Amino acid sequence: MESGGRRLRRLQGPREEAAAYYRGHRVPQRLEEALNALFPQRPADIYGELANYLSKFSKAPVICKLVGRKVLDGVGQPTLEVEIYCRVKNYEKRICSTVMSSHSQIPENALPETTEADEKERNDSVNTAVEWVNESLNTMLRDLKPTEQCKVDKMLGEYFTKKVEEKKETQKQEEAAEAILALTSCTPSATALPGKKKAAKPGKKVAVAERTIPPAEPAESVLCGSLAIGGTSLAVAKAGATISRIPLYLHIALLKGNQDSPKEITLPLPMVTLLNCEKFSPAKLKLVKEVMLIPPVQLSLKQGIERVLDIQKEMMRLLEPPGKAPSPQLADSKKGRAHNTGKKAPVKGKYEILTGTFKSPDEMVDMYVELINKFPFIIALIDPLRKEDRQQWNNICCNLGSNCYLIAEDAATYLSKLKTDQDINLPTCSGVVLKYINQTKVSDLVELTGLLDGQRHITILGSPDGESSDDSLVDLAVGLGARFIKLGGLSRGERVTKYNRLLAIEEELAKNRTLREAHLEFIAFAEESQPEKQLSDVIPPPKQDSLPPQRSQPALQVRSLSAPPPENSTLT
Structure with missing residues (x-):
């Protein structure tokens, strides 16, 4: 039987030399020599280096x-x-x-x-x-x-x-069973004769035909x-x-870039809710659902968040009645339920912007144009109109696209179908708010944001109503290259966790010198002769002078909550 020393001398290569350690420790001196030959830098934890070296030969997890x-x-x-x-x-x-x-x-x-x-x-x-x-x-x-x-x-x-098809098949069987049951149990009943209509009473005024307002689309099942x-x-x-062993945002960026590591990464600008104009807020309005602040691009994210927080505290102090402690729910817009969109307006085809004040869709466009011209720090409008008012979406984009972002959130339903059907009914807009919910997959977001990027639409990652403390949404927004991230107000643990994650990513990117400066670039829409324009249509490039002026204060973003037109329509 060969001695330990002779056996070690016969070993060939670093793997065999390292393997001597696992053969009974019979040659400690020769083992040290073998390890020193394998790791010439002589690390302090040489056995840890040996374990790391051997792990390279293990199977992938x-x-x-x-x-x-x-x-x-x-x-x-x-x-x-x-x-x-x-x-x-x-x-x-x-x-x-x-x-x-x-x-x-x-x-x-x-x-x-x-x-x-x-x-x-x-x-x-x-x-x-x-x-x-x-x-x-x-x-x-x-x-x-x-x-x-x-x-x-x-x-x-x-x-x-497969599950969807099974559900459809089950529904068909249930409908067929109900139809058979109805036929077997139906009884003759008096029905009105066809072609007979009640005559109008003498002297009664006939209503003037009004412009047809398309009904709201049914909610996606x-x-x-x-x-x-x-x-x-x-x-x-x-x-x-x-x-x-990489951050999630980098892993997502690699998926989107086909495994090409980005040299620089731009952080999404946060849309921070300042006022929630619902029943929970002392500042309740009809027209506006939320007022949000967007930190200036020339500030770091940390500086921007601190400035927004100061403004939020001052706003809370001003709005609260004297002698009452500030309410932490001032900017709390997420309650776990869909917000009340108001009752039907008593005037057909008009939005109720204030109690008893109504405006037609055309008047709404003129009002927004006047608003933006008067307050240039408003740089984004989310859902300013109903999704079904497509002509007005087109008009407002042509009038304000070079000065303001026109964003579809609730108005951009059926986004899950956009990947397979780019001709779905979406309004003309500067960009859309994407939410990671239900059957959405990571690959879907990667593909969808790539599609939006190619058509010069901005992407906003938004948190749903039923939030959790999982901060993955922030990594998704960073890795996908979203222009904005919409997390709500600077309150509640599940939101603050996400803001803290965003700050941590900024610090990490700055340390690695891979943080790219953010910028705002609006889209100049061309005048459209057609009233409808699909999201998949090509949008002309923005004008050279479309960059907004430098701002020393956070910019405003307003979300509309005008009351919906009647006839089974709802503001989406």
Whole structure:
């Protein structure tokens, strides 16, 4: 039998030399020589370096388990948490978790029975999502690498499509059963003779025909359990970043840039809610839903946030009655439910901008033009008009596009379909607010923001009503290159966590010298002869003088809350 010394001399290469350490420690002196040869820099923790060296030859981590559970969001409503476990060096290890935000649709003025039914539906949806994650998705994604985001998202998309088809088939069967039941149980009833109409009474005035106001589009249906798709996709993205040992925002940027690392990254400008003009605020208006401040681009994010915070505190002091402590809910615009959009206006086809004051869609455009000309520090309007008033969207963009951003948030519904159908009914606008909810996948956001970038539309990442303390939204906004991020007011833990994450990313980018200075560039829209213009239409490049003047104070952004026209229309 050969001695330990002779065996070590016969070893060839650094891997065999290092392997001597794991053969009984029979040659400690020769082992030290071998390690010194392997690591000529002689680190202080030479055995730690040996472990790191050998780890290069281990298999890449793969997903071994998904865990879904029901948790509570920032307003105490149930939502979904997804955990990712990977097999790392033959050990099962928890890598990360993510909590999905949910976009609640429960009106604040809803009847108790309606609220109870909606809450039950939400609870059932979360329970279904937990079941999907723990069963089907857990089996489907096992042994996949968390860095294979596109492959994972493709499988998630196919799974969701299958569930949609199953739901449609179930609905068809239920409708057929109901139709058969109706035919077997129907009884003859008196019906009005066709072609007979009541004659108008003598002397009664005939109403003058008014311009037809298109009705509001129905809300996009949400499949029960769809949270599982978005939650799993985001959890896999976080796991991929953790495995790659890079921040999530850089991992997202690499996905968008096809693995080309960006030399510089621009931080999104925060839209900070200053006033929430709802029933919770002492400053209640009809026209305006929220007033937000956007820090000047020449300030650092930290300086901008500090300035906005000072303005917010002063505004709270001015608006509160004498002798009353400032309310922390002044800029609190998220209550976990859809905000009341007001009752129908008594005048057909008009917006109620103040109590008893109505304006037609054409008058609304003139009013906004006058407002922006009078207050040039207003640099963005979100949902200034109903989505269905497409001619007025086109007019306001042509009149104000070179001076102000015209953003569609609630007016830009069906964004989940934009990736596959670019001819969906979207108004002319400068950009849209994207929200990571329901079946949205990381790959969808990457593709959609790339589409918007190519058409010179700005992207804004916004937080849904049902927020959580998960700060992944900030990394998504940074990695996707969003122009703005809309998080709400500087209050409540789940929002402040996101603002703190944004500040931490700024500090990290500045330290690495990869922070690019932000800028504002408006879009000059050409006059359109057609009343309708799709988001996918090509927009001419902005004028050279379209950059706004330098501002020493935070710019204003106003969100409209004009009361909707009647005839089953709602302000979206």
